[in-house]
Amino acid sequence: MTDQGESPVRVMVIDDHPMWRDAVARDLTEAGFDVVAAIGEGAQALRVVGATQPDVVVADLRLPDVSGVEVTRGVLAARPAARVLILSASGEHQDVLDAVKAGAAGYILKSASRAEFLDAVRRTASGDAVFTPGLAGLVLGEFRRLASGPATDGKHAPRLTDREAEILRMVATGLSYRQIAGRLVLSHRTVQNHVQNTLSKLHLHNRAELVRYAIEHGLDASAADATGSAGSAGTGA
Amino acid sequence: MGFQAPLWRAVAAYRFASLAYATILLLVDRGNYARWPWAWAVLAGMAAWTAVTTRIYATPAGRTNIMLATDLVVTAAALLSTDLVQYGSASYVGDMPVTATWVAGPVLAWAVAAGRRAGMVAAIILGVCDLVLVHHTFGHLFAGADLNGPVLLLLAGWVVGYVSRLAARAEYALQHATQVEATSRERDRIARDIHDSVLQVLALVQRRGAEAGGEAAEIGRLAGAQETALRTLIASGGGQAAPFDRLPFGELDLTALLARENSAVVSVIAPAEPVRLAGETAEQTVLAVRAALDNVRRHAGEGTHAWILIEDEDSLVSVTIRDDGPGIAPGRLTDAAADGRLGVSHAIRGRIRDLGGTVSIDSDPGAGTEIRLRIPRASEKA
Numbered sequence: 001m002t003d004q005g006e007s008p009v010r011v012m013v014i015d016d017h018p019m020w021r022d023a024v025a026r027d028l029t030e031a032g033f034d035v036v037a038a039i040g041e042g043a044q045a046l047r048v049v050g051a052t053q054p055d056v057v058v059a060d061l062r063l064p065d066v067s068g069v070e071v072t073r074g075v076l077a078a079r080p081a082a083r084v085l086i087l088s089a090s091g092e093h094q095d096v097l098d099a100v101k102a103g104a105a106g107y108i109l110k111s112a113s114r115a116e117f118l119d120a121v122r123r124t125a126s127g128d129a130v131f132t133p134g135l136a137g138l139v140l141g142e143f144r145r146l147a148s149g150p151a152t153d154g155k156h157a158p159r160l161t162d163r164e165a166e167i168l169r170m171v172a173t174g175l176s177y178r179q180i181a182g183r184l185v186l187s188h189r190t191v192q193n194h195v196q197n198t199l200s201k202l203h204l205h206n207r208a209e210l211v212r213y214a215i216e217h218g219l220d221a222s223a224a225d226a227t228g229s230a231g232s233a234g235t236g237a
Numbered sequence: 238m239g240f241q242a243p244l245w246r247a248v249a250a251y252r253f254a255s256l257a258y259a260t261i262l263l264l265v266d267r268g269n270y271a272r273w274p275w276a277w278a279v280l281a282g283m284a285a286w287t288a289v290t291t292r293i294y295a296t297p298a299g300r301t302n303i304m305l306a307t308d309l310v311v312t313a314a315a316l317l318s319t320d321l322v323q324y325g326s327a328s329y330v331g332d333m334p335v336t337a338t339w340v341a342g343p344v345l346a347w348a349v350a351a352g353r354r355a356g357m358v359a360a361i362i363l364g365v366c367d368l369v370l371v372h373h374t375f376g377h378l379f380a381g382a383d384l385n386g387p388v389l390l391l392l393a394g395w396v397v398g399y400v401s402r403l404a405a406r407a408e409y410a411l412q413h414a415t416q417v418e419a420t421s422r423e424r425d426r427i428a429r430d431i432h433d434s435v436l437q438v439l440a441l442v443q444r445r446g447a448e449a450g451g452e453a454a455e456i457g458r459l460a461g462a463q464e465t466a467l468r469t470l471i472a473s474g475g476g477q478a479a480p481f482d483r484l485p486f487g488e489l490d491l492t493a494l495l496a497r498e499n500s501a502v503v504s505v506i507a508p509a510e511p512v513r514l515a516g517e518t519a520e521q522t523v524l525a526v527r528a529a530l531d532n533v534r535r536h537a538g539e540g541t542h543a544w545i546l547i548e549d550e551d552s553l554v555s556v557t558i559r560d561d562g563p564g565i566a567p568g569r570l571t572d573a574a575a576d577g578r579l580g581v582s583h584a585i586r587g588r589i590r591d592l593g594g595t596v597s598i599d600s601d602p603g604a605g606t607e608i609r610l611r612i613p614r615a616s617e618k619a
Contacts, residue, residue, distance in 0.1 A: 019437075090471065141548070169557070
């Protein structure tokens with residue numbers, strides 16, 4: 001629909017609810033996206049992600065076999081160029097935060113309108129971080145939690161710059177990027193970059209933590225991902 | 238198993254202790270015995286029976302009615318054998334029978350196995366044997382302290398039986414509670430799955446309805462309202478105490494309390510972990526937030542969106558209420574406060590000041606209003 005003259009964005013849909021999966025796939029196709037796969041199970045999706053080469057993976061947070069967090073991790077391991085957009089019905093909770101820490105690029109509620117959803121996929125494809133106010137609140141809380149953690153962790157903890165914190169607070173109280181840009185006299189792009197940075201910091205910190213954990217427990221770094229997914233399976237159960 | 242096992246061990250311990258006592262008495266009261274060696278034979282029999290009962294009563298399968306009856310008969314026989322081994326005169330001066338306190342064994346066993354009534358029945362049977370032994374004629378019955386033994390037996394049967402039933406009931410209650418807990422945990426898990434499915438369907442109906450227009454749009458709107466309501470209900474723990482039970486006594490999770498304000502036009506945004514506040518402080522904060530939301534509805538109109546951001550900053554908790562309404566003209570707030578008209582002054586500022594916190598209000602015409610409440614953790618109340 002926009003001015004993507006070249007090849008259409010390749011999207012993979014992972015959702016166990018058949019009605020939703022079909023509706024989402026149809027909406028995407030009608031909007032000009034190339035839906036390369038629509039799959040109901042996480043494990044199956046991880047098997048085909050290498051072959052289907054999606055640019056964007058739209059994944060439900062609750063899947064019958066593996067959690068959305070593990071899907072996120074698995075997708076990014078198989079195809080680092082892909083961007084994962086998390087879709088969920090239940091609202092913002094710990095599992096959304098876990099998915100973002102695992103590298104998800106954005107999050108949107110299922111109650112969003114079709115236009116909002118398509119816009120979110122489009123923005124995810126172009127490299128934006130798709131935030132809801134709820135996600136911003138979770139991310140703010142997570143940075144505070146990391147900073148006030150045990151002394152040894154506090155040193156390694158990532159911190160938000162004042163500007164990033166200010167912008168996240170604005171997102172969390174319902175302001176759009178455009179409104180924020182207007183208030184702070186910044187470009188729309190700059191606001192987006194700040195928001196994107198906060199997620200990258202969390203993701204990087206999470207990866208560093210996994211590696212540290214693996215080394216401390218006598219596992220080599222390549223086992224870190226597996227350890228991490230086992231750990232998050234615990235929180236998802 | 239459970240609470241019964243210690244009681245049976247106590248019965249066995251009682252028998253061994255009594256056996257030791259009977260042995261001492263036999264050594265000391267040698268003069269009372271006409272056939273002293275035979276008395277030792279009776280004692281040997283008692284020792285053997287103590288070993289047998291200890292062994293058999295140790296497992297639930299051994300605690301049969303036949304075993305209990307045999308126990309009573311054997312003990313009664315040992316008691317009555319006193320008549321054969323002691324001098325006839327010994328009975329009249331109130332000496333102990335050869336079994337001494339060992340005689341209470343079956344009373345305790347019956348009481349533990351079947352409760353007070355059974356314990357008292359066993360006590361009466363053995364008590365009658367004891368009295369028959371001592372008093373060959375009814376006339377001497379109330380002469381000495383001879384009734385003490387049977388009465389003590391009766392009381393022991395009653396008390397131990399009572400304790401045994403109490404233990405059984407406690408065990409049942411504990412088992413029941415464990416079952417209930419397991420069931421409710423499983424139900425919670427199923428409920429989460431079902432809620433998620435229902436939310437998905439409601440969101441889908443809302444979306445399709447809005448696109449179809451007309452009557453379907455109305456259905457979609459209704460589905461949307463229910464979707465928000467259900468999500469709110471889940472977020473606030475379904476109105477149960479669930480979100481609170483992990484918190485230290487007297488503290489509440491501000492997120493769970495404020496989650497009830499969620500609606501189609503109000504979004505509550507919070508960190509993933511509970512935001513703990515002392516109960517009273519949390520409740521006052523909720524009232525202040527409600528006052529702020531009332532203001533939004535009253536002054537900015539029904540359709541105005543509001544966001545409530547809860548932030549946990551270690552020493553203080555911050556709650557920001559922002560709306561996208563028309564905003565308040567500069568000076569109007571202070572004017573209103575001076576007139577005592579606006580709720581902001583009293584319901585919000587007053588409450589938060591009492592908690593030792595601060596309120597800042599930021600508003601520009603056309604840019605909505607932002608009220609930020611900062612509430613200290615260790616509240617310094619005046």
